[in-house]
């Protein structure tokens with residue numbers, strides 16, 4: 001009730017939620033109370049939670065931030081939603097997001113932009129901007145998000161909360177609306193690394209309904225949180241501290257690294273020589289996969305359908321023209337172009353080759369060090385409207401996060417102070433399935 005009241009009071013300004021599920025939340029909270037009083041609860045029993053509106057929720061609208069899916073109600077719930085529900089978490093509502101998770105500022109949402117609780121002139125980051133803003137504004141202690149190129153870590157950084165993108169395959173993508181299937185991964189937002197650990201423990205695990213989910217034991221992520229990081233080798237790549245990094249962000253991140261050094265960690269320079277190729281490769285691969293995934297929105301099977309179609313082609317054309325926003329159309333155009341006959345080898349195949357080089361860079365670096373650290377985003381939160389007319393400027397917001405998705409590695413963003421009143425994030429990157437180590441380092445830092 002306290003949080004629902006807070007949502008009512010604050011969210012008209014923030015716009016972090018697309019749907020509030022007050023009635024279901026109260027019923028679920030009552031059920032949680034009963035379980036707790038019968039001594040049956042777990043660590044998440046009764047914990048209020050907000051789901052990014054990319055996760056299918058049976059009986060509740062799933063819009064993916066798009067007009068295309070505004071009328072859509074999924075007939076089933078995503079595995080992430082099911083698992084957190086089974087662990088006793090109570091869904092308060094569905095979070096605003098960039099349309100089909102394409103964006104870095106939450107300004108491409110059909111439901112309007114989200115404002116950053118630290119400064120209402122600023123964006124919260126994206127695409128999981130609603131999730132990040134909701135946790136930052138204390139509308140809920142936890143939220144889910146998805147990260148295809150940075151969409152958990154970057155909004156976590158810009159909104160001053162913790163966010164974790166797990167290893168690709170760690171968390172099931174079943175029931176998560178697809179953007180770029182080889183990059184998409186779900187993960188949690190929370191205030192602390194400890195809370196992230198509890199949430200990830202409930203979300204992670206093999207799911208036979210997602211063929212890319214990995215059968216790998218799910219540890220108790222809270223177990224080693226307080227372990228000493230004395231002697232831990234932290235790789236610092238100069239490529240993350242080059243041109244384009246805001247001076248203030250640089251000094252906040254360096255101060256954070258000093259704190260880790262104070263905890264006994266050793267800072268080691270590592271090279272990621274192909275890092276500058278990650279952004280162009282990502283912006284071929286992600287749109288290519290998106291153009292294929294979004295072909296299903298044809299006005300027939302899901303969501304928006306134009307009025308009075310004159311022919312099948314007219315139905316496709318107008319439903320898609322009306323249902324999708326500008327950024328989504330831009331991605332579909334880029335993606336279909338990159339995949340078309342005659343261009344495939346020049347763009348898509350080349351991008352896949354670069355993807356391998358980027359992954360090899362990380363593999364080599366992680367043979368020398370235990371984790372890699374750097375800034376999550378090159379600047380603190382920018383103002384609403386500041387980058388919306390310049391897609392390339394917008395794409396640069398994810399310059400430090402994209403490569404991690406190309407490699408499929410886990411990455412975490414933890415708040416590292418403020419710059420001009422706006423939050424800065426420290427990014428930690430680990431080897432495959434080393435989420436526990438990232439959580440340990442973040443916990444020691446916090």
Ligand code: GLN
Nearest residue numbers: 101102103148149150151
């Ligand atoms: N901002 C990046 C993009 O627009 C990443 C989005 C994401 O991770 N979902 O593609």
